[in-house]
Amino acid sequence: xxxxxxxxxxxLPVFLLFFCLISCSAKNQAAIAITESNESSPTQPKEIxxxxxxxxxxxxxxxxxxxxxxxxxxxxxxxxxxxxxxVDSLLSLGIHxxxxxxxxxxxxxxxxxxxxxxxxxxxxxxxxxxxxxGKNKKPSKxxxxxxxxxxxxxxxxxxxxxxxxxxxxxxxEACAENGIPLLVLDRPNPNGHYVDxxxxxxxxxSFLGMHPVPLVYGMTIGEYAQMINGEHWLKNNAVCDxxxxxxxxxxxxxxxxxxIKPSPNLPNDKAINLYPSLGFFExxxxxxxxxxxxxxxxxxxxxxxxxxxxxxxxxxxGAKYPKHLGKLCYGVDLKNTERLKQVxxxxxxxxxxxTPKSEPFFGATFTVHTGTTExxxxxxxxxxxxxxxxxxxxxxxxxxxxxxxxxxYK
Numbered sequence: 001x002x003x004x005x006x007x008x009x010x011x012l013p014v015f016l017l018f019f020c021l022i023s024c025s026a027k028n029q030a031a032i033a034i035t036e037s038n039e040s041s042p043t044q045p046k047e048i049x050x051x052x053x054x055x056x057x058x059x060x061x062x063x064x065x066x067x068x069x070x071x072x073x074x075x076x077x078x079x080x081x082x083x084x085x086x087v088d089s090l091l092s093l094g095i096h097x098x099x100x101x102x103x104x105x106x107x108x109x110x111x112x113x114x115x116x117x118x119x120x121x122x123x124x125x126x127x128x129x130x131x132x133x134g135k136n137k138k139p140s141k142x143x144x145x146x147x148x149x150x151x152x153x154x155x156x157x158x159x160x161x162x163x164x165x166x167x168x169x170x171x172x173e174a175c176a177e178n179g180i181p182l183l184v185l186d187r188p189n190p191n192g193h194y195v196d197x198x199x200x201x202x203x204x205x206s207f208l209g210m211h212p213v214p215l216v217y218g219m220t221i222g223e224y225a226q227m228i229n230g231e232h233w234l235k236n237n238a239v240c241d242x243x244x245x246x247x248x249x250x251x252x253x254x255x256x257x258x259x260i261k262p263s264p265n266l267p268n269d270k271a272i273n274l275y276p277s278l279g280f281f282e283x284x285x286x287x288x289x290x291x292x293x294x295x296x297x298x299x300x301x302x303x304x305x306x307x308x309x310x311x312x313x314x315x316x317x318g319a320k321y322p323k324h325l326g327k328l329c330y331g332v333d334l335k336n337t338e339r340l341k342q343v344x345x346x347x348x349x350x351x352x353x354x355t356p357k358s359e360p361f362f363g364a365t366f367t368v369h370t371g372t373t374e375x376x377x378x379x380x381x382x383x384x385x386x387x388x389x390x391x392x393x394x395x396x397x398x399x400x401x402x403x404x405x406x407x408x409y410k
Contacts, residue, residue, distance in 0.1 A: 002057055002243060048256060049248035051185035051222065052077045052086055052153055058183060058245050062095045065148035068139075070101040070132070070171055074155035074187075074260050083259070086153055086185075087125060097127060098147065103154060103167040104133040104263070133163070137207060138170035144178050151183045155262045156221040158191035159276045160200060161208040161369050162263075165224055169210050172228055176238035184244045186222030186408070188256040190272050194218055195403070196343040197276060199395035200371030209371045214396050216276045216343060218252060219403060226406040244408065251410045255339075264318025265295040272296075274334055277344040280375075283366030285359065286351045287313055287329055291322025299347060300331020304354045309333045345385045352379050 051058075052075065069075070069087060076083040090097055100122065120129050130136070130143055144150075152171055156164050168184075175182045197215025205211075211233055219227065222244035229239050250256075257269055266272050271294075278296045281288040289295040291313025300311065301323075307330045313322040332347065355361045367373055378388050 046249040048250045050187050051245035054245050066096055066098050066146055068099050068147045068150045070152040072154055074262055075153040099128045101130050101132050104163045132167050139174040147180055149181050150175055153185040155187050157262055157272050158189040160215050166207045166210050169228055172240040173234045176234055176240040181241040184222045184225050186220050186244055186247050188250050189220045190256050191216055192218050192252045194341050195396055198370050198372050198375055198392055204367055204371050206368050208368050214399055223406050223408050246408055270297055273340055280348045283363050283369040284361055287323040290319040297335045298333050300329035302327045302329055303356055303359050304330040306330055345388050349385055
């Protein structure tokens with residue numbers, strides 16, 4: 001069920017046209033195919049259907065409109081034997097796409113973390129690509145001129161300092177200010193099975209965290225968009241005209257495999273699951289696997305005590321200049337760790353204890369990543385993992401009450 005009614009005079013004719021196209025799709029590889037999930041045994045969970053695959057719910061809303069998309073390489077419609085990009089699928093159905101906005105890492109998802117992504121054109125479709133990372137994080141009035149509707153479809157990983165929810169915020173704000181409806185095609189949250197971590201204090205808000213939420217917030221991007229609206233987090237208490245195309249067969253306890261890397265340094269399910277815990281190292285001098293093939297599945301530094309596990313970070317796709325480039329790092333291999341159901345703070349404590357006093361541990365962005373000064377002070381004052389974890393709980397309980405108002409799934 002769509003989370004908000006959306007009137008459209010084109011509904012009936014386009015609805016019929018769509019199903020005519022679908023009936024012919026077996027002979028036409030360019031047509032959209034919806035994931036099949038009808039036949040499942042009682043012990044076999046039904047296949048999760050992403051919002052982009054619920055085409056019958058949103059194609060009528062796009063008909064006859066000038067549409068802009070906010071997408072990257074994860075914006076796909078799944079088929080039996082692969083997938084097609086949302087842009088290609090909509091163009092094949094005659095939807096008038098005028099431009100594409102891209103987040104951090106770019107439209108094709110290949111840029112380094114923090115690397116400036118420039119505007120350009122997509123070679124395949126010749127559509128203009130406008131970057132929303134760098135100086136221009138929010139679509140301008142000029143960039144939205146002539147746009148009737150914006151579609152947001154990006155795979156999130158459910159961690160506050162992963163910048164796609166900040167891009168969502170600015171897109172919602174721009175749409176609200178310019179009277180343009182926003183359509184969010186929902187996708188599963190691979191870290192949606194728990195809520196944990198320090199809660200951001202607003203005096204430390206930045207593009208790495210704009211809202212007073214725990215590090216891991218346990219919401220899909222569609223649910224999060226509803227919370228941004230409902231909590232009036234947009235500038236001047238603006239409210240975006242928002243419609244969420246929901247998932248099917250999804251709960252927050254669903255284990256979801258991401259078939260496409262959401263960004264260059266999250267190569268697999270293990271890295272995505274460990275990312276909330278190892279992401280703390282982004283604000284320290286510790287290497288968290290960047291410059292290897294096991295990003296966010298290990299950590300180390302040249303000044304750690306010698307151990308059986310070591311590696312040398314090298315320049316590679318997604319990490320041109322990793323910490324301790326070319327230096328032998330001793331550390332901890334986490335590839336065989338069981339699936340986490342809470343933030344593991346022991347690895348941060350371990351790294352802090354192994355770092356000599358002569359070496360700086362905290363970097364300039366540690367507070368920006370954690371969203372609070374408390375964690376740094378707790379480490380310096382010798383708090384245990386249990387004490388630190390317990391200190392997060394009062395604010396987590398408060399957040400869960402807010403979160404409950406916007407959940408679309410169990």
